Amino acid sequence: MQLKTFAVTALSAAIMVGCATTQQPAEPTATKVVAKKAAPKAKPKVISGASGAMLASTCEGCHGTDGISQGPATPSIAGMSEDYLIEAMEEFSDGDTKSTVMGRVAKGYTDEEIVAMSKYYAGIEYGSAEQSADAATLAKGESLHNKYCEKCHHDGGADATDDSGILAGQWNPYLHYTLQDFINGDRAVGRKMKKKLDQLLANEGHAGLDAVVSYYGSQK
Amino acid sequence: MSTKHFNRRNFLKVSGGTLGAAAAGFSLYTPSASAAKARVVVVGGGMGGATAARYLKKADPSIDVTLVEANATYMTCFMSNFVVVGERELDYLAHGYDGLKAEGINVVIDRVVGIDDNAVKTAGGKTLAFDRCIVSPGVGFKFVEGHNEEVANTSVTHAWKAGKQTQLFHDQLTSMKDGGTVIIGAPRNPFRCPPGPYERTSLVAGYLKKNKPKSKVIVLDPKDKFSKFGLFTEGWRIHYGYGTEDSLITWVKGAEGGAIEAVDPDSNTVSAEIEEFSADVINIIPDQKAGEIAFTAGLVDDSGWCPVDLLTFESTMRKNIHILGDASKAKGMPKSGYAASSQAKVCAAGIVAQLNGHAPGSPAYVNTCYSVISFEPKDGISVAAIYKLREDGSKIQKMSGGLTPSGDKRNAAHRAREVDYALSWYENITSNTFAD
Structure with missing residues (x-):
């Protein structure tokens, strides 16, 4: 948590000085390239410093207008906390979270740009997907949420300020994929969460995961 | 027509100064309520035009935005291969303009016949005045001998604009006998949706494998390489026996005489550079150029496409007219609906x-940009990239991105997910564009 705050502060400071300047393209593998080649080709200079709104518009084709997804495998990103969004992008970029396209995409933005687009999405309203489940599944999901998840995912997974992402009203297929990634070690997961998730899986099996997903997916 | 040149360098200089304020408030524009309403007319309601109309209105509701489109319903070209092989119905591709109307955009269903310096003229006799015009005309076709739009509507489809031809191609496939031959003709670069002909080939092969396994698909291609080449050919080997004697797919590249010179719809024969090919179903995706209205309006250079300023997409040939979509020369980016x-x-x-x-x-x-190689098992691939404009405005520079991993790094679970992501992508990109 402390580290995260530090990173955000440092990046916020960076954006103030850096946003209007022209920068070299972000090239995360630049050090490797330099090591291999004696005289790397000079990269063409590009125009940086796009606004949060402009940067955010590059997310909308896949994550939905105003960050509210209409597609069941893609998360809504509006209304998340800035810290959560920054961390998610960093983990995609670093490869700590394994992904299909997000890793390729996240590397294309500078730290300042990630802060700017995260601020933008943190500042707009979240919207829930329309999903429902039968009463028994929901009751089961709620009790499992209370037992295993509630300490970090406050308010039925609807609270953005806990910096754990909004789970309430996300699409079920997305939630399933993400849980699977946590379980498989394909997504960065805190020790506490890993322990809780292992317990939930050991005690309740995949039916338990399904119930928790249905519960979150049907919350507003 | 104006001969005055748009000066990018000055724009950029000024633009640097406004960015600090923009970054602080995260809203670029403070429209002045007192100003007279500016008028923007958008010609063409596809991906470029509809998105531009919507984002103009979203950023500044005081702008009077009119979208002129010839058809009341738009059919996306992307995902139309799913319809060809019966994975989706034609309706899946259809999008109307009610969502844009509800957001305050004037939608005029009419055909544009001319663009003056400050007004658009329609076939229905309307004159729509503008301060700025956006033209998103899509593509036109350069047919080979024996092929034209009428033939395409009745026998040898191109189905490169989704609609009746997509359905016809599907119907031809389903009524073809087992043991039949399908020919797909691929175009020369550049063209709309570079991986599209090869996704089409993959999915047709998938359809044949499941329903008519004695059949085959022959791709006649004037090129020696194509988009996502390694990924597609790997997928063809894995799913369709490519490279073996029993391959469902034969790809005849340019160096082997793949370029089509003529087609005879009556005898179902295609004359390629070296050989003649007979088939039961023929689909030829012609070489392409900017859509017709771009030619009429004097927006096209010798290449057959529209040169633009890459910061604003304003034509470098006519002032106050901007060109979007496949017709523009967006140097550095592919011609895709998403781009x-x-x-x-x-x-x-x-x-x-x-x-x-x-x-x-x-x-x-x-x-x-997603492509599906196979639905059973699910095998989806993608290319994704982030771009910035070069400081000298010469090119849209790729900053990061790349392809789905292949070979040793191929991940079957991720491939299955990419099909789901493709379908999810479709919902978001279309609702983002048409507000539906």
């Missing part, structure tokens, strides 16, 4: 800034 949508957002932001007396801000561009 058109991204460029439309950059264009809209630039126009809103200019109409409000500001310089355009810094642009940001993206492309994400």
Whole structure:
């Protein structure tokens, strides 16, 4: 948590000085390239410093207008906390979270740009997907949420300020994929969460995961 | 026509100064309520035009935005291969304009016949005055001998604009005998949706494998390489026996005489550079150029496409007219619907800034493009990239991105997910464009 705050502060400071300047393209593998080649080709200079709104518009084709997804495998990103969004992008970029396209995409933005687009999405309203489940599944999901998840995912997974992402009203297929990634070690997961998730899986099996997903997916 | 040149360097200089304020408030524009309503007419309601209309209105509701489109319903070209092989119905591709109307955009269903310096003329006799015009005309076709739109509507389809031909191609496939031959003709670069002909080949092979396993598909291609080449050919080997004697797919490349010279719809024969080919179903995707209205309006150079300023997509041939979508020469980016949508957002932001007396801000561009190689098992691939504009304005520079991993790094679970992501992508990109 402390580290995260530090990173955000440092990046916020960076954006103030850096946003209007022209920068070299972000090239995360630049050090490797330099090591291999004696005289790397000079990269063409590009125009940086796009606004949060402009940067955010590059997310909308896949994550939905105003960050509210209409597609069941893609998360809504509006209304998340800035810290959560920054961390998610960093983990995609670093490869700590394994992904299909997000890793390729996240590397294309500078730290300042990630802060700017995260601020933008943190500042707009979240919207829930329309999903429902039968009463028994929901009751089961709620009790499992209370037992295993509630300490970090406050308010039925609807609270953005806990910096754990909004789970309430996300699409079920997305939630399933993400849980699977946590379980498989394909997504960065805190020790506490890993322990809780292992317990939930050991005690309740995949039916338990399904119930928790249905519960979150049907919350507003 | 104006001969006055748009001066990008000055715009950029000014733009740097406005960025600090933009970053602080995260809203670029403060439209002045007292100003007379600016009028923007958008010609063409596809991915580029519809997105531009929507983002203009979103950024500055005081702008009077009119979208002129010939058809009341738009059919996306992307995902139309799913319809060809019966994975989706034709309706899946259809999008109307009610969502845009509800957001305050005037939608005129009419065909544009001319673009003056300050007004658009329609076949229905309307004159639509503008301060700025956006033209998103799509593509036109350069047919080989024996092929034309009428033939395409009745026998040898191109189905490169989704609609009746997509359905006809599907019906031809389903009524073909087992043991039949399908020919797909691929176009020369550049063309709309570079991986599209090869996704089409893959899915047709998938359809044949499941339903008519004694049949085969022959791709006649004037090129020796194509988009996502390694991924497609690997997928063809894995799913369709490519490279073996029993391969469902034969790809005849340019060096082997793959270029089509003529087609005879009556005898179902295709004359390629070296050989003649007979088939039961023939689909030829012609070489392409900018859509017709771009020629009529004098927006096309010798290449057959429209040169533009890459910051605002304003034509370098006519002032106050911007060109979007596959017709424009967006150097550095592929001709995809998703790229058109991204460029439309950059264009809209630039126009809103200019109409409000500001310089355009810094642009940001993206492309994400999925292809499905197989539905059973699910095997999806993608290319994604983030771009910025070169400081000298010469090219849209790729900053990051790349392809789905292949070979040793091929991940079957991720491949299955990419099919789901493709379907999810479709819902978001279309609702982002048409507000439906």
